[in-house]
Amino acid sequence: MSDHRIVITGASEEIRQRIYRARHRVYALEIGQHSPNPEARLTDALDASNRYLVAMDGDELAGFVSITPPGEAGYSIDKYFGRDELPFVVDEGLFEIRLLTVMPGHRSSELAAALMMAAFRWIEARGGSRVVAIGRREVKTMYLKAGMSDTGRSVKAGAVTYDLLHAGIATLRGTVDRKRKLLDRIEAAVDWQLQVPLRKPASCFHGGAFFGAIGADFASLGRHRSIINADVLDAWFPPAPAVMEALREHLPWLMRTSPPTACEGLVAAIAAACGVPESCILPGAGSSDLIFRALPRWLTPRSRAVLLDPTYGEYAHVLEKVIGCRVERFPLERADGYEVNIGKLVEWISSGPDLVVLVNPNSPTGRGLTAAEIEVILAAAPSRTRVWIDETYIDYTGESVERLVARHENLIVCKSMSKAYALSGMRVAYLCAGQHHLEELRALTPPWVVGLPSQVAAVKALESTSYYVRRWKQTASLRDSMARDLRKLGWEVIPGSANFLLAHVPEDVPAAREIVAACRERELFLRDAAAMGSHLGERAVRLAVKDAVTNRKMIEILSDIAGSTDRPGRASMTTCAS
Structure with a gap:
């Protein structure tokens, strides 16, 4: 040419x-x-x-x-x-x-x-x-x-x-x-200059295969009672009573009424909960909305980004498949329990990438960074490097860095209210950052970006702190109990801090994809974690934490499928699930 x-x-x-x-x-x-x-x-x-x-x-x-x-x-x-x-x-x-x-x-x-x-x-x-x-x-x-x-x-x-x-x-x-x-x-x-791109845009895979068993046409919603959807990380507990009361009392009106155009009441409630000015909050219809809205605006194919490996797959999808920028993966090692080596990460960040994404606690590993560790990372990042902290699961640990946006101009916190507030179906999230980051994104934000029932639910949830704190503490107890039971099955469980666990199944049982497929036959949906990182291998499974009864049922199914009761030295199912 x-x-x-x-x-x-x-x-x-x-x-x-x-x-x-x-x-x-x-x-x-x-x-x-x-x-x-x-x-x-x-x-x-x-x-x-x-x-x-x-x-x-x-x-x-x-x-x-x-x-x-x-x-x-x-x-x-x-x-x-x-x-x-x-x-x-x-x-x-x-x-x-x-x-x-x-x-x-x-x-x-x-x-x-x-x-x-x-x-x-x-x-x-x-x-x-x-x-x-x-x-x-x-x-x-x-x-x-x-x-x-x-x-x-x-x-x-x-x-x-x-x-x-x-x-x-x-x-x-x-x-x-x-x-x-x-x-x-x-x-x-x-x-x-065709109307279709040279490279076919790739779809982003998530969990959620369980909905196929219910039916995406919503004709058999009652089937959810017999299905264990542990392939997604939705809360096992219901929304706060104040949320349910508001929706029950006003739902017909909420459904037919236009919400506040710019989510003004929701923004005020979030800002008060975060302890930041309202100008530092940008609402969205779930964190995916904010990821897809912000990152393609800030980055180009010439940009360089750093991701943890493994981590939440949507970031790699947007950066590589949608934007087409260069992605460098910071490896987390199984031998280290997938902990982040802060010293090595600081070396990577000091080279000046355009973006660093840290999911904290990380998915699928469940490992978290303290606020002090994140401050070390922020101090090492050049001023031109945006540091994006995804705090979808942070409420399970209580270490949010939202208030640090006042001291660090390159910090952006992305927070979903889906998981910790039991509002996954409502699709409510926000960015917390200096207003200089959010200014141009506001022009790209459509009016009524969050529906009225969702806005009301989120505000009432933020007013119900004591209820959720109790639920988060219960989740930690349930998670630890499930970890113990999985270890009795011979699984290597990564110590996590969120509402899920990453585990590696032993060599003498089927690989993760086979276990996941067999579980589906029993209406238990799990996540084969292989695609969530470059070296997780074929024996990594991620499981959501559920209530105690459901967790016991999950362990029973896994024990049956893996044949743990027939293998010497393994506890019987009666012992693990009691």
Whole structure:
């Protein structure tokens, strides 16, 4: 490709006319598929319904590709093959790629691969399930490398032989996922101006598989009574009585009434609870809302971020898959109980990354940092480095650093009220930071970002401190009891400080994924933690702490599945669950 970046975009009508002339030059004059004509242009009936994607080198047409969507007009392959002889189904998911053309002067580049990628992404983003093409035999290898299969059928058109190729979108996606270096080169050389991104945005996996057993259509909500949803970290206890009373008394009105536009009452209640000015609080509909709202605004693909490894996966997803910035993972070692080595972390941070994310207590490990340790980290961070502390589980330990935002201008605290306040379904969270961090985010915050029932529930929860403190203390006791029972099963339990536990199952029982799958058959949902870190291995399980009765049932199920009662030296189930 040329020294400057080539633009890949959709073709305008004026560009289409240039494509028709280019088609004549290439397909009639150069390779002899068609006879030359006096108009010096080639077009056909499919041009009424197809889409052209083009590569423009300044004002010069460098290449193009045509996409024929499903529809009454049919496909170009219909001219050569009967549909009954095709080795694939022709349905509403079939798209055709044709006329992949690179003009002279650009054929030594990777422009053909870029146009092929553009066509694939265009089709994939529109729900296509299969792609068909007739590729010129001389360049068939390019189609095969892209993941397409040769059907063994061919056709001669003028002086040119074409081979019939096809592939499922899933197959092509697998091929693309393995060609990261090619994607990097295309990104460096091309100004991608299609309505779909070059890289398919990845979805972020969370726990919550349990809802499949209930039904996402909400037709059988009563099933929740028989399911143990320990794959998510929702509170085992109900919201405070004051929360329930307010909702019961006023719910019809709350549901039909617009809330305060900027959550003014909620912001005031949060600020009072944190001991900071209201200008230091930005509300959101759960911490995910705030993560997705703030980080893409503050960071670019040129930014550098530091994450703990393992940690909550949404941060890596947003930083790597959404923003595309460079992520450095600070390793937490099993041999050290996944504790954070403050001295080593300070060395990493002193190099001046744009962002440091610390989930405290961390998930999935449950290990926490003290406020004093976080102050050491803040002191080491250069002024340009934002230090983001996720305190979703901090109330279980009582070590919040929200008040430190007055002393540290680079500190941002992200706090969800989902877990510790039993409000996961309400989706309430906030950022606590200097107002200089929040100013531009306020302009991106829609009015009524938190619903009225949720605002009322959160305010009443903040007024019920004594109730929640009792519940947090109960959670610690339940967690410690569950840890003891898991150790009796031979599991290596990481000492945590939140409402969950990370444990490694012994070598003589099935791996985590097998245990998780077997538990689902018993309506117990756990989290295989393997994907939450780069070296957790295949034997790490994260479990949410529930009430005492439910915890005993979980231990019974795990004992049965792991076969612990049959292994010498292991306590019987009667002993562990009593």
